[in-house]
Amino acid sequence: MKNLFVATSLSMSISIFAAIDVLDRVAIIVDEGVIMESQLQDRLQNTKIRLAEQNIQPPSEEQLLDEIKEQLIIEELQLQRGRDAGVRISDGELNQTFIRIAQNNGLSLEEFIVNYEDSGQSYEKLREEIRNDMVIQRVQQGMVGNAINITQQEIDGFLQTDEAIEQLTPELLVRQIQVATRLEADNIYQDIQSGMDFLTLVEEYSINRNKNNGGLMPWRKISAMPTVYAEALTKQPLGFVSSPIQTGAGFNILKLEDKRGPLVTFEEQWNVRHILIAPSEILDLDSTKALLTEIRDNILNGADFGELAREYSEDPGSASQGGELDWLPRGVTAPEFEAAMVNAEINVLSPIFETQFGFHFLEVLDKRTEDITDITIEDRAYSVLFARKFDEELENTLRSMRAEAFVEFKNLY
Numbered sequence: 001m002k003n004l005f006v007a008t009s010l011s012m013s014i015s016i017f018a019a020i021d022v023l024d025r026v027a028i029i030v031d032e033g034v035i036m037e038s039q040l041q042d043r044l045q046n047t048k049i050r051l052a053e054q055n056i057q058p059p060s061e062e063q064l065l066d067e068i069k070e071q072l073i074i075e076e077l078q079l080q081r082g083r084d085a086g087v088r089i090s091d092g093e094l095n096q097t098f099i100r101i102a103q104n105n106g107l108s109l110e111e112f113i114v115n116y117e118d119s120g121q122s123y124e125k126l127r128e129e130i131r132n133d134m135v136i137q138r139v140q141q142g143m144v145g146n147a148i149n150i151t152q153q154e155i156d157g158f159l160q161t162d163e164a165i166e167q168l169t170p171e172l173l174v175r176q177i178q179v180a181t182r183l184e185a186d187n188i189y190q191d192i193q194s195g196m197d198f199l200t201l202v203e204e205y206s207i208n209r210n211k212n213n214g215g216l217m218p219w220r221k222i223s224a225m226p227t228v229y230a231e232a233l234t235k236q237p238l239g240f241v242s243s244p245i246q247t248g249a250g251f252n253i254l255k256l257e258d259k260r261g262p263l264v265t266f267e268e269q270w271n272v273r274h275i276l277i278a279p280s281e282i283l284d285l286d287s288t289k290a291l292l293t294e295i296r297d298n299i300l301n302g303a304d305f306g307e308l309a310r311e312y313s314e315d316p317g318s319a320s321q322g323g324e325l326d327w328l329p330r331g332v333t334a335p336e337f338e339a340a341m342v343n344a345e346i347n348v349l350s351p352i353f354e355t356q357f358g359f360h361f362l363e364v365l366d367k368r369t370e371d372i373t374d375i376t377i378e379d380r381a382y383s384v385l386f387a388r389k390f391d392e393e394l395e396n397t398l399r400s401m402r403a404e405a406f407v408e409f410k411n412l413y
Contacts, residue, residue, distance in 0.1 A: 031405050047064065178252050192253070259373055272363070
């Protein structure tokens with residue numbers, strides 16, 4: 001009886017393992033890894049669903065399966081490259097990614113998980129897929145990103161194309177003063193440089209028919225302006241006033257009044273100087289604060305900020321410049337430094353405050369709102385060119401990787 005039970009148990013075990021083998025088998029060997037039949041079938045079904053949702057007629061199942069096999073082979077090769085390079089995605093980083101995905105769908109993470117699993121899909125399986133995608137992105141960046149170089153000449157050339165002009169460049173609102181002679185134009189330009197109001201000079205001197213509209217020309221992109229106007233206004237900040245420009249209708253002075261478009265960007269900036277002293281083995285915490293307090297008091301009593309910064313400040317980047325950091329936007333300094341800078345009054349020493357670098361006090365010399373639209377446009381142009389080169393280089397790299405790989409297709413039928 002005992003032997004019968006053993007024989008029966010063994011028979012059941014063999015049957016179970018045989019069933020598992022039928023349910024999921026190795027479909028493709030790729031170098032040191034494998035692709036399972038279940039992966040092929042899952043990708044096949046998901047692809048069919050996506051094509052149906054997009055009303056796209058799929059190719060034959062045989063052709064679609066061949067394409068999916070190649071996709072999975074390329075993915076497996078990149079995942080192997082990532083494992084060899086020690087690329088890891090922590091659970092914390094993965095959780096942050098899912099929080100962003102949930103927020104983009106107007107959900108909390110908990111709501112997203114419930115909705116996803118209620119649709120009959122596995123959240124844990126999705127986590128593994130997203131983790132693999134993140135590994136592959138890092139592998140691709142490592143293989144290709146560092147090899148790409150974008151020159152300023154390429155950026156300038158791209159910005160001259162119809163595509164860039166249409167998608168990136170803003171529309172400009174320009175005021176105009178038009179007069180008949182060079183002498184009049186030169187005199188008006190000198191008045192503007194002396195501080196006279198542009199609009200007042202339009203009303204008093206301009207002979208153009210837009211005089212009654214404050215000299216305003218219609219909103220237009222720089223590419224739609226006369227060449228001489230475009231040359232004068234290219235890469236100029238808001239408020240720019242041109243020197244006199246000669247045209248067939250006389251002499252013109254232009255003022256860049258406003259800009260509009262998705263990349264138009266204005267940035268608050270602060271002109272700051274500071275003194276930094278950090279505690280050390282020689283100078284303990286209390287002594288550091290006492291020394292900085294003494295320096296600050298000396299400045300309040302008339303001592304020269306720049307001289308004391310050169311003598312005492314331990315910030316190597318600014319000490320030799322009398323503590324001056326030049327113009328700073330938000331987001332480039334330690335949070336405590338930024339808070340002190342933003343809240344400071346012009347030409348008033350801040351209280352002493354601490355950052356990760358030590359103890360400081362600062363003085364804001366001036367504040368401005370800077371037009372950085374052209375910088376934003378160049379950054380976007382760089383991104384467009386980088387993405388194009390990245391795609392081209394990545395395609396060549398993956399093609400070479402596939403050609404060099406050992407791949408064996410198993411006969412599943």
